[in-house]
Amino acid sequence: MDCLLINEGFPLLSFLIFLPLAGAFVLFFFSSESFARLWTLAVTTLAALATLPLISGFDTTTAKYQFAEAHTWIPQLNINYIVGVDGISILLVILTTFIMPLCVLASWKYIKTRVTAFMFCLLIMETSMLGVFMSLDFVLFYVLWEFMLIPMYMLIAIWGGPRKIYASIKFFLYTLAGSILLLVAIIALYLKNGSCFIPDMMWQNYSTTFQILVFLAFFLAFAIKVPMFPFHTWLPAAHVEAPTAGSVILASVLLKMGTYGMLRFCLPITPEATFALAPYILWLSIAGIIYGGFTALAQNDMKKLIAYSSVGHMGFVTLGIFVLNTRGVEGAIIQMINHGVTTGALFLCVGMIYERTHSRELSVAQGCGKYMPWYATFLVIFSLSSFGFPGTNSFIGEFLIIAGAFEFNKTLALASIPGAVLAAAYMLRMLQKVVYGTENNPDQSHLKDLSVREIAVLTPFLIFVFWIGLGPQPFMDIIHVSVANLLDQLHGWQQAQDVAAVFLQ
Amino acid sequence: MAILPELALIAGALAFFALSLCKTLDSTQVKNSAVLFGFITLISAIISYNQQATMFYGSYEIDMYSQLFKLIIGFALCVVLIFGQNLKGIDESIRPEYYIFLFLSGLGLMMLVSAVELITLFVSLELSSFALYLLVPMRDDRTGVRQQMEAGIKYILFGVLATGFMLFGMSYLFGLTGSTYIKDIVPALESISSQPAVFFAVLMVLGGFFYKLAVFPMHFWVPDIYEGASNETTGFIATVPKLGAVALLIRFMTLPTGQPELLVNLFIVLALCSMFYGNLCALVQKDIKRMLGFSGISHAGFILLGLLTMQAGGYATAIYYITGYVLMNLACFLVISNVSVHGENLKIDDLNGLHKRQPVLAFVLAVSLFALGGIPPMVGFMGKFMLLTGALKLGHLTLVIAAAFNTAIAIYYYLSVVKAAYTADSEERENVEVNSLIKATGVVLVLLILLMGTLPSKFVAIADTAVRTIM
Numbered sequence: 001m002d003c004l005l006i007n008e009g010f011p012l013l014s015f016l017i018f019l020p021l022a023g024a025f026v027l028f029f030f031s032s033e034s035f036a037r038l039w040t041l042a043v044t045t046l047a048a049l050a051t052l053p054l055i056s057g058f059d060t061t062t063a064k065y066q067f068a069e070a071h072t073w074i075p076q077l078n079i080n081y082i083v084g085v086d087g088i089s090i091l092l093v094i095l096t097t098f099i100m101p102l103c104v105l106a107s108w109k110y111i112k113t114r115v116t117a118f119m120f121c122l123l124i125m126e127t128s129m130l131g132v133f134m135s136l137d138f139v140l141f142y143v144l145w146e147f148m149l150i151p152m153y154m155l156i157a158i159w160g161g162p163r164k165i166y167a168s169i170k171f172f173l174y175t176l177a178g179s180i181l182l183l184v185a186i187i188a189l190y191l192k193n194g195s196c197f198i199p200d201m202m203w204q205n206y207s208t209t210f211q212i213l214v215f216l217a218f219f220l221a222f223a224i225k226v227p228m229f230p231f232h233t234w235l236p237a238a239h240v241e242a243p244t245a246g247s248v249i250l251a252s253v254l255l256k257m258g259t260y261g262m263l264r265f266c267l268p269i270t271p272e273a274t275f276a277l278a279p280y281i282l283w284l285s286i287a288g289i290i291y292g293g294f295t296a297l298a299q300n301d302m303k304k305l306i307a308y309s310s311v312g313h314m315g316f317v318t319l320g321i322f323v324l325n326t327r328g329v330e331g332a333i334i335q336m337i338n339h340g341v342t343t344g345a346l347f348l349c350v351g352m353i354y355e356r357t358h359s360r361e362l363s364v365a366q367g368c369g370k371y372m373p374w375y376a377t378f379l380v381i382f383s384l385s386s387f388g389f390p391g392t393n394s395f396i397g398e399f400l401i402i403a404g405a406f407e408f409n410k411t412l413a414l415a416s417i418p419g420a421v422l423a424a425a426y427m428l429r430m431l432q433k434v435v436y437g438t439e440n441n442p443d444q445s446h447l448k449d450l451s452v453r454e455i456a457v458l459t460p461f462l463i464f465v466f467w468i469g470l471g472p473q474p475f476m477d478i479i480h481v482s483v484a485n486l487l488d489q490l491h492g493w494q495q496a497q498d499v500a501a502v503f504l505q
Numbered sequence: 506m507a508i509l510p511e512l513a514l515i516a517g518a519l520a521f522f523a524l525s526l527c528k529t530l531d532s533t534q535v536k537n538s539a540v541l542f543g544f545i546t547l548i549s550a551i552i553s554y555n556q557q558a559t560m561f562y563g564s565y566e567i568d569m570y571s572q573l574f575k576l577i578i579g580f581a582l583c584v585v586l587i588f589g590q591n592l593k594g595i596d597e598s599i600r601p602e603y604y605i606f607l608f609l610s611g612l613g614l615m616m617l618v619s620a621v622e623l624i625t626l627f628v629s630l631e632l633s634s635f636a637l638y639l640l641v642p643m644r645d646d647r648t649g650v651r652q653q654m655e656a657g658i659k660y661i662l663f664g665v666l667a668t669g670f671m672l673f674g675m676s677y678l679f680g681l682t683g684s685t686y687i688k689d690i691v692p693a694l695e696s697i698s699s700q701p702a703v704f705f706a707v708l709m710v711l712g713g714f715f716y717k718l719a720v721f722p723m724h725f726w727v728p729d730i731y732e733g734a735s736n737e738t739t740g741f742i743a744t745v746p747k748l749g750a751v752a753l754l755i756r757f758m759t760l761p762t763g764q765p766e767l768l769v770n771l772f773i774v775l776a777l778c779s780m781f782y783g784n785l786c787a788l789v790q791k792d793i794k795r796m797l798g799f800s801g802i803s804h805a806g807f808i809l810l811g812l813l814t815m816q817a818g819g820y821a822t823a824i825y826y827i828t829g830y831v832l833m834n835l836a837c838f839l840v841i842s843n844v845s846v847h848g849e850n851l852k853i854d855d856l857n858g859l860h861k862r863q864p865v866l867a868f869v870l871a872v873s874l875f876a877l878g879g880i881p882p883m884v885g886f887m888g889k890f891m892l893l894t895g896a897l898k899l900g901h902l903t904l905v906i907a908a909a910f911n912t913a914i915a916i917y918y919y920l921s922v923v924k925a926a927y928t929a930d931s932e933e934r935e936n937v938e939v940n941s942l943i944k945a946t947g948v949v950l951v952l953l954i955l956l957m958g959t960l961p962s963k964f965v966a967i968a969d970t971a972v973r974t975i976m
Contacts, residue, residue: 074962076969077894117860139890143881150875153920157928165928169920176916180909187894187905 003199004068004084004136005059012054013067013083016097017131019047024123033115037108040119044100044126051097058090060477063485065136065199066090073140079196083134087482088263088333091475092133095340096253098460100126103245105457106348110244110355111159118159121151122245129253133260138186138196142179145257149175152246152254160241167234167241174234178224185217189269202268203493208276215273218266219281225258228281228318229288232311239307240360244351247303251310251347252340259317259336263329267321267486271493278322282408285322286415288315293422297429302350302360305430306343309386312419313339313394319416320401324490328404329483334475335397338385338468342394345382345461349375352454353434356447362430367437368444375450376435378458383431385465387423393468507558507567509549510575511615517542518608525601532597536590539604540942543586546611550579563686564622570971573824574618574752581745581831582611585737587946588839593848594735596645603643607741610636614749623675623685626753630671630713633749634664637742644735647849656733663726664716671713677706691760698763707762708771714757717750719798720805721778728786731798736845739794740838743801744831751808751827755820758812759976765815772813773904779806780911787918793851796918797837800877803911804830810892810908814899817976821968822891828964829876829884829957836873836950840866843939853922858931866937867926869947876954878919879912884957891965 007013023043027036059066065084073081085093103122111118128151131144149172157168188210189201206214224231235255239247267274292312299305317339320332352375353365369376385392388399398420405413450458468475520542524535554576558567586607595603613633620626642657679685681702682693694703716723731739762768783803790796808830811823843866844859845851859867876883889912897905957964 073960074965076962076965077891114860143886146881146886150880154927157924165924168928169917169924172920173913173917177913180913181906183890184893184897184902184906184909187890187897188902190894191898 003064004070004082005062005064005066007067007069011069012050013085013134014069016047016050016054016093017083017127017134019043019050020100020123020126020130024120024127027116027120027123031116036116036119037104040123041101041104043123044097044104047126047130048097048101051094054085054090055094058085058478060087060481063087063482068136073137077139077190077196078194079139080137081140082136082197083131083140084136085134087479088486089133089260090478091333091337092253092256092260092340093130095256095337096126096129096133099248099252099340099344102344102348102457102460103248105453106248106351107243107245108453110351114158118155118243118245121154122249125151125155125249129249129257132257136198138189138198138201140196141198142183142186145182146176146179148254152250155246155249156238156242159243159246162241163237164241167237170234171238174224174231178231179221181217182221185214188214198264203271203489204269206270206272208272211270211273212276215266215270215277218261218270219277222258222261222266225261226255226314226318227258227311228284229291229311229315232288232292235311236304236307239310239347240301240303244347244354247347247351248344251306252344255310255314256336256340259314259321259332262318262321263333263486267324267490271490272497274322274324274490275494278324281322282319282412285315285319286412286419288312289319289416289419290422293419293426296426297422299426300362302353302362302365302430302434303347304360305362305426306346306350309423309426310339310343312423313343313386315419316398316401316416319412320397320404323401323404323408323412324487325404325407326483326487327400327407329487330476330479331397331400331402331404333479333483334468334472335394335401337475338393338397341461341464341468342382342385342392345378345458345465346386348457348461349379349382352450362433364442365434366444367435367441368447369435369437371444371447372449374455378450378462379434380431381462381465383427385469387427388420391466391469393465393472396468396472507553507556507560508565509553509556510546510579511612513542513546513549514608514612514615517546518605518612521601521604521608525605530597530601532600535600535604536592539586540590542604542608543583547579547583550576561625563688564625565616565619566621567619568974570752570975571619573967573971574748575615577828577831578611578614578618578745578748581748581835582607582741584835584839584946584950585741585745588835588842588943589737589740590943591842592735592737593842593845594644594647594737595848596643599643603640606636606639606643609633610640610741611745614745617749618752621687621756623679623687627672627675630749630753631668633746634668637746638664640738640741641730641734644733644738645848647847652733653735656730659733660726660730663723667713667716667723670709674706674709674711674713677702678710681706687756687760694763695761698761700763704762704764704767707757707760708768710757711754714750714754715775715805717746718754718805718808719747719802720775720809721782721802722775724779724782724802724805727798727802728790728795731794732792732850735848736794736838736842736850740835740842743797743838744834747801747805748827748831751823754812755823755972756975758815758820769813769815772809773901776806776809776813777904777907779803779809780908784911784914784918788914790918791852791854793841793853793856793922796853796922797834800915800918801830801834803915804877806911807889807892807908810896810904813901814895816895817969817972819892819895820972821965822888822895824968824972825957825961825965826888826892828968829888829954832950832954832957833873833876833883833885836869836947836954837877839943839947839950840870840873843943844937846935853925854929855934856922856925857929858934859926859937861931861936862934863937863939865944865947866939869951870926871923872951872954874919874923876958878916880916882955882958884954884961887958887961891961
């Protein structure tokens with residue numbers, strides 16, 4: 001427990017976790033639609049504001065888990081309620097709390113039926129997402145990780161598009177099937193250690209076979225969530241059918257849980273298996289980058305296009321993680337945030353077009369830039385950010401990842417370059433069509449430009465695009481110590497193994 | 506005082522016997538007295554929870570173990586009486602008789618968990634079973650194909666077969682040890698446990714309870730009886746007798762067989778067969794009661810995971826799991842009984858748009874189905890987690906992985922019901938009217954499902970202490 005900095009004062013993390021839950025509970029009793037909207041906005045905004053002391057109080061000089069709280073939960077099984085944040089998770093927590101009020105605002109008019117239930121789902125979604133990033137007990141993690149499927153399923157299945165039933169069930173089954181072996185792995189680790197405290201499980205001398213099996217169980221669960229090629233097939237369906245807020249949450253937060261899981265669990269708990277299997281995962285990431293790029297290039301549905309681009313972008317993130325050096329991992333974390341910001345914003349943009357034209361087809365949205373200058377401006381900036389234009393956030397992330405990859409293996413790094421080019425190709429293709437179109441555009445004169453509410457939704461994303469793009473140092477400072485500590489331990493562990501191997505010979 | 510809940514049930518049965526003699530019946534009066542006696546049973550079970558006594562020449566043991574089960578049985582019976590108060594599937598003229606047998610069946614089960622002598626045990630079991638055999642064909646003949654008679658006959662034939670096995674096993678136990686008292690049988694068996702007859706005797710007794718619990722290969726009655734019996738009766742059959750079965754299985758697992766490994770391996774095979782058979786068959790069901798029946802077979806397989814650990818911890822988990830299972834199933838049947846307009850069987854499609862027709866029931870249904878599917882933080886997940894932990898601790902890795910896979914299979918059919926209730930259009934189906942007592946019961950069940958799932962330690966501790974009193 002010495003890796004925890006116990007928070008003696010106000011239990012900030014628990015407050016963040018349980019505030020949305022309590023807010024959701026209130027909706028049982030006051031179920032008028034206008035109240036539900038305002039109330040949810042208020043609760044999510046309060047949660048976002050409550051993360052500000054988290055940022056200001058975060059100590060960037062230590063790799064320990066901060067703001068930690070530990071309470072007994074199930075003493076018979078030594079399962080405890082332990083939460084804490086470190087450099088790896090804090091940015092994701094902040095990303096989650098900041099995105100939620102924007103999702104509420106984006107659904108203000110988009111969701112017309114069963115508004116209260118929708119807001120209820122959003123709130124319990126926030127609870128489970130925050131809990132996943134904060135929990136330091138594996139069972140607590142798993143409980144929230146699985147629980148999240150229910151509200152997300154509901155979001156897609158009730159408020160989704162025409163093929164919502166298919167997409168939601170596919171999403172549910174795919175993710176559940178992925179995580180059942182995770183449960184078995186958790187139980188196995190618990191039985192080895194007698195505790196479910198995650199840091200206790202790290203850097204233990206498990207046998208090679210055990211590590212490989214546990215790693216594979218982890219990997220299956222996380223790779224489906226990321227999603228890595230070839231486990232990505234649920235993603236386009238779910239993204240396309242989900243309502244805008246659902247897509248944004250899915251892209252910005254849920255996908256990050258996969259890569260977060262890899263960083264938090266795969267590397268420290270099964271280091272030997274990580275070293276052994278990293279090459280395969282790296283090439284799988286490259287395959288995902290290239291595949292995502294080519295498939296996105298061929299899409300005529302904007303949501304599908306962005307969904308496939310996510311496969312490519314997340315491929316960069318896994319690439320960064322498994323090159324196992326500081327640049328790569330830091331780049332991966334920054335890129336996780338970037339993807340959350342940029343892709344979330346792009347999904348919001350598509351949602352705004354959809355609200356106007358009731359179609360996501362590129363051909364229907366052609367040439368709307370002329371009548372929607374504000375919209376076009378936002379779309380251009382987010383698209384540029386998506387393919388890593390210098391000055392925007394993704395440039396920093398991708399640059400670091402590719403630099404890390406070069407450090408690791410030049411062939412590998414070179415193989416990822418076409419992905420960056422493809423990203424430019426498909427994003428520019430979309431931009432060209434939506435903003436300018438061809439000579440025979442459909443008549444778009446009836447389209448109204450963005451309202452103040454919509455501009456207010458997109459502006460925070462814009463700020464972060466340029467903030468991370470032009471001044472990433474504050475973000476890097478937050479993650480640096482934790483990443484350096486993780487990698488030091490990882491390479492220290494490897495050296496110890498090598499030394500042991502020499503002695504044994 | 507110690508047998509207060511049993512006395513309450515007898516009083517209930519007698520009261521309804523008197524009512525059945527009346528020439529003119531007021532159906533609200535019958536209904537209200539049934540609910541009243543349900544509450545009386547529950548309250549008396551709570552009052553006598555801490556009692557301890559040995560009665561009737563040592564054949565009847567009142568201890569923490571039996572009282573815990575009686576409390577759960579009393580609660581479940583009370584819930585069944587509340588949500589089944591309208592008894593839509595039973596003709597009005599025979600409702601008092603229906604309640605007589607329902608109370609007698611509950612009485613038999615309560616006696617069963619206290620019985621520590623083979624004959625007492627057998628009599629209690631038959632009291633509960635025969636009452637149930639009669640409840641099934643009491644459904645009114647709505648379909649015109651006398652489906653309930655078919656179900657009744659199947660139930661009694663399979664039931665008698667299982668009883669035969671058990672009685673045969675008991676006769677062996679008596680023959681081998683010369684006693685019908687479990688406390689005498691245990692030491693006597695230990696000295697002769699190398700004999701194969703001991704193993705078969707115990708196995709056959711266990712087989713009789715497998716029938717009640719619907720473990721493969723004693724599960725054949727399940728789908729047809731679930732379908733043929735009225736919704737309220739199925740709600741009872743699916744829940745309360747299984748509590749008795751688990752209570753007795755645990756009692757008999759403590760008998761030494763001399764072949765613990767063989768028994769464990771057998772249990773592993775039965776657990777796997779139950780899980781896969783139940784889940785795979787449930788996938789294709791259209792009728793929701795049949796689906797729940799098959800899902801019950803797979804859940805029985807999970808309970809075997811707890812029993813095969815042969816340790817107090819595993820038994821406590823099994824009790825936790827069966828309690829959770831009873832709560833979840835009661836919640837499901839609460840919804841089914843009340844959505845069904847005239848007491849007819851429900852197809853899954855009949856639940857379409859339930860969220861609009863009756864939001865509270867839809868919520869209760871969704872929570873209980875996700876709980877049955879083992880999604881946290883509901884009781885189904887916690888139970889599964891503890892069962893899997895217990896089994897993996899003993900090194901049954903393959904079994905645990907297979908069980909985990911079953912979770913993924915099962916969620917599909919539970920999800921299809923949630924999908925119907927929450928996403929499908931109601932297609933002009935009528936709204937469902939239920940009274941506030943039933944709604945409140947549904948909410949209580951949901952709260953219990955969530956509470957037991959999020960804070961399991963208290964209950965597991967109680968179950969653990971209770972199990973240790975009989976070991």
